[in-house]
Amino acid sequence: MLRFDDLSLFVRTADAGSLSAAARALDVSPAVASAALKRLEQELDVRLLVRSTRSLRLTPEGEQFLVHARAALLSLSAGRQQLAGGKAAISGELRLSAPSDFGRNVLLPWLDAFQREHPQLSVRLLLGDRVSDLYRQPVDIALRYGIPEDSSLLALPLAAGNRRVLCAAPDYWARHGVPQEVEALREHNCLLYMLGERVHDRWSFTQGKRALNVSVRGDRVSDDADVVRRWAVAGQGLTYKSWLDVAADVQAGRLQLALSDYLGEATPLNLICTHRAQLTRPVRLLREFLQTRCDELLARAPWA
CATH class of the missing domain: 3.40.190.10 (Periplasmic binding protein-like II)
Structure with a gap:
């Protein structure tokens, strides 16, 4: 039968990437921790971890079992909370x-x-x-x-109705003018976001039943969305961001919206x-x- 403390030790070890670190977190000796992992592997009849003097990694079977071990521990925790009372x-x-x-x-x-x-x-x-x-x-x-x-x-x-909005600092709009049409974005310095190897340089809008897409470009690209927002606040260009991300800047006047006659791309938060x-x-x-x-x-x- 699988033991609760053996499952806890296995999950802690996978999270920490270290058997000794997991043992310290659970306040047991390294020998007890090693015995627990061996006992779990014997019970499952499978190798969960590959261990050496310098490294530890999950086997493919270990990665597969880790999902179920986490779920089992969470389920037990939820059961304890229910027994303790909903108002605890x-x-x-x-x-x-x-x-x-x-x-x-x-x-x-x-x-x-x-x-x-x-x-x-x-x-x-x-x-x-x-x-x-x-x-x-x-x-x-x-x-x-x-x-x-x-x-x-x-x-x-969490926010199913969230959308992207087009915005820039008041100083940028003062220097370059506020676009009135989606196509006008081609003439602006657009601050671009990159996820993985993909640069998001195609921005989508809708106006009524019309879908409009425009390929944009700019002199700054980052894989950190916070950096892109900071560039915009500093007046370096315009950005196309989640409303949730820029709402405080818009309300404080650090950013101003444009193309309000168009709906930005749906960006639900989950x-x-x-x-x-x-x-x-x-x-x-x-x-x-x-x-x-x-x-x-x-x-x-x-x-x-």
Whole structure:
């Protein structure tokens, strides 16, 4: 029979990439930790980890089993919380990843407020625009724009009505003029975002039933969406960004919108996880909290 502490040791070891680090986190000796992994591998009759004096890595079978081990531990945790009572304070560690710009400039103060409501909860936040591999990275959930390409992932909406907007600093508009048509964007310095090897230099709009696409160019490209927004605020060009990311800048006057007669590309924000067992009470409460905050920003969107 599989033991709970053996599963915990295996998941901790996979997350830390080190058996000794996992042993310290669980307050057991390296010998006890090694015995637990051997016992788990014997019970499953499969090799989960390849270990040497200098490195440790998951085998293909280990990567496959890690998903189920995480889900089992989360399910047991959720069961304990239910037995403790629905009104009990939430605690433990919530591990999530989020896009760079949204995470730094929007999510951070929201998480501060959420933790003030739930002071026994700790948060581990990973920021980056690359899509997190939820099957391998040590995170429970990810906040991401768009629907995940992997159909096995569960995507729950946080801001389904979010869209991109065209904006630039007032100083930039004063120097170069405000475009009145989508085609006029070809004449502007467009600040471009790159994900992986792809530069997003084709911007899409709609006007009524008309779909309009324009290929743009500029003198600056970054794989960090926060950098692109900062360039725009500094007056270096115009940008085509998620409303959630620039709403505060627009309201403060640091950025001004253009092409208000056109609808920008739909950019829904979703909470993504690998399995419904990961929708623990802390995750459900966080989702409700973030939905409320996103709804407040969307209520002030130019198309609202």
